[in-house]
Amino acid sequence: MRLVNIKPRRGAGILIGAIPIIALLIAYALISVARADANPNEKVLPTFVAMAQAAVQLTTEVDPRTGNITAWSDTIASLWRLGIGVAIATLSTLLIGLALGVVPLVRAALGPIVAVIAVIPPIAVLPILFIALGLGEASKIALIAVGIAPYMVRDLAGHVASLPVEQMVKAQTLGANSWQLTLRVALPQALPRLIESLRLSMGPAWVFLISAEAIASDVGLGYRIFLVRRYLAMDIILPYVAWISVLAIATDAILLLISRKAFPWAHGDGH
């Protein structure tokens, strides 16, 4: 049998997928223990035990300087910034993207400026945001929103504009005016796409969040990683990176679940 025709069964597929991950973890464990044996002050490859100790310390002990448990206050601060930034981006995308997609006049008026804004690298405007909005929360939230919104707007506008013209004509022959057309035909079909592009934009959103936190902040997951980097504290950095991954995966799963529950027709699984 040809190699390209051999397909793993479901159970076997999961097992095959798990092997590289387990192998990586075992290799890391062996190497880190060997290095720790050779040098008790080893910092670059901390053992799992050392990472667990650091994680427990960060999630249970109150920081005497701030009066908070470090990991939780970092998580809450970061998720709050991310949530507000993403919410602003999503809401403005829905309004602008829908208008761009449905109304040719709006597309003619705003299409070019959206296209220009979309090519500006968001990190390049971060100094402007810091100058305009200060070093507080507003500039970090703005970076996330400005960073992901242009892509989402263009994606949504393109999707709405490419809805079959037959649907738009049909709706009009059924008596729909422009507003009803937007509300009942374009909006419901835009929402699953909006969630889809939000899922894709969550990666960049995290990048912008961590960048902003690394540059000017006093709390947050990105701030903590860049702070402890000065002490080569890999035993803190690695659990933090893992925690960020878990948060990202959970967000993605929740968004997918919402989309499947709310828009079954868009996922081809009926109702």
Add this chain to the structure above:
Amino acid sequence: MSALLTFKDVWVEYGDKVVLERVNLTIEEGSFVSVIGPSGAGKSTFLRLVLGQEAPTRGQILLDDRPLTPECHPDRGVVFQRYSVFPHLTALQNVAFGLECEKSPLLGKLFGKARRDANALAREMLAAVGLEHNLDVYPAQMSGGMQQRLAIAQALIKHPRVLLLDEPFGALDPGIRLDMHGLVTGLWREHGLTIVMVTHDIKEAFKLGTRVLAFDKRRIDPQAPHRYGATAVYDMPVKRGETPAPPAFA
């Protein structure tokens, strides 16, 4: 029978390309007009004119002796070959859509008694096209034939003055196509509809129509083929029930 649609010296031009020229036609109420012709002979343009998706460059189109608004309107219903139904609405919601738009200008959605009334009408219409057992099904879960039945029910709930069919059965299996012929003929008789159907299938055109219009170019300039447009070159009344031999222009 009175004139429902009147074309008075209608021309359609795109730049210097003439698509339709000198179209003079009267379509009577209650007739079933089949439109045939080779690709690029302006069949679809003709349909878009009636639909209001396009306006004539010259000439006038009258509906019930009033100039036709060059915009889609509920007095002209349509069924396309594809994409005629809304994928995000169930069959019942698809049919109720037309009623909801009419009665709820702000939200496009009805509630309470108004909603139950609209749904009852929609259910009746779905039963008329044989979809009474598929009320809560999304179009993606339906076969091609069922989707076209749904599209017809959706259009008929608005009681259009004229129903436009744009190759409605082109994508269906031969067996399903026969069922659909029966369905459309039945609805046409029962509801006293006026139907204009564009089709590629000449047998279908003669089987269903009471009148067959063949669009083609009368003249061709070999140096500038785009300068002459198409028009209705054959206009044949058909007595339903007998199938005359298709003429040789096919």
